[in-house]
Amino acid sequence: MWERMPLRLKGYLITGTGVLMLSPDALFVKDTETDVATFMFWRALLxxxxxxxxxVLRYRSELPQAIKRCGLAAWVCPLAIACGAWSFVAANRLTAAGNVLVIQNMxxxxxxxxxxxxxxxxxxxxxxxxxxxxxxxxxxMVAGEMGAGNPIGLIVALALPVAMALNTTVASAQRGVDTTVILPLACALMLIPxxxxxxxxLPEWSDMKRLLLLSLFFLPCAYFLIQxxxxxxxxxxxSLMLLLETILGTLLVWWWVGELPTTLAFIGGGLILSVLAGSALLDLYRMNRKAARGAPDPREITRPTD
Known part of the structure; x- marks a missing residue:
């Protein structure tokens, strides 16, 4: 079934699952008291x-060649991912999560x-x-939080959407090449600063437990799938699929700390879900019609290479 699935649908499912695993990230950042440098050290190392x-398990001795096949992405994507990670953590510590999410969604x-x-x-x-x-x-969704927190956080957060956009666009331009192999390089760049x-x-054990759960389970799955x-x-x-993090993150905060979303949050979240679902259903309808006529789907990008 997976082999016969249209590439666009595969992309939506893979990225959507990655965003689901990424959604607790802001909550964990907010829920720890460790300073940013220590938090980023353990996050990047783990x-x-x-x-x-x-x-290494996937490519073994072929790993250097796999990295080389990434071309421009091997240079641009690790730097973009590292900058985005630092921007996300630092901005969430300096300003309200809503401010960061608004800027991230650009x-x-x-x-x-x-x-x-x-x-x-x-x-x-x-x-x-x-x-x-x-x-x-x-x-x-986050209009109610705008204006809260340190204004410097807004400046720091500006790097986040640019970094995210550079990573996803440059990786996509490699035409199906597996760029997940450059993720360890990105973590090394996070670690140096x-x-x-x-x-x-060592952080406090209460914070270390959160770091272990986040960095050994949620983030590896999220980074691998999104990449x-x-x-x-x-x-x-x-990048569009990453907007789902706004909804999922808000719901997690509501569940964990009892922070009830505003009416605007419900309206905005409903709009995002409706638009994404409607667009996906429209794509599936078009692809089914094309398949019924025996025509190839012109929107399928080059099939991934190993």
């Missing part, structure tokens, strides 16, 4: 160890522009409409 083990628009200008990745009109509506929904800032110290998404989807559509 996450990088798991991702390196996965890469990533699909930035990815669409980068892909169009530098990689000739033309998006469908349907995709642009979905991006605009989902960004509007995300803004509604943390070491220079004196982050190599696999550009093999099947344009970068802007991968």
């Amino acid at each position: 996450l990088g160890s798991v991702l390196l083990l996965v890469a 990533a699909p628009l930035i990815a669409g522009v980068i892909g169009l200008i530098f990689f000739s990745q033309k998006l469908r009109l349907q995709t642009w409409i979905v991006i605009i509506l989902c960004v509007f929904g995300a803004v509604l 943390a070491l220079l800032m004196g982050g190599a110290s 696999s998404g550009p093999r099947y989807l344009p970068g802007a559509e991968v």
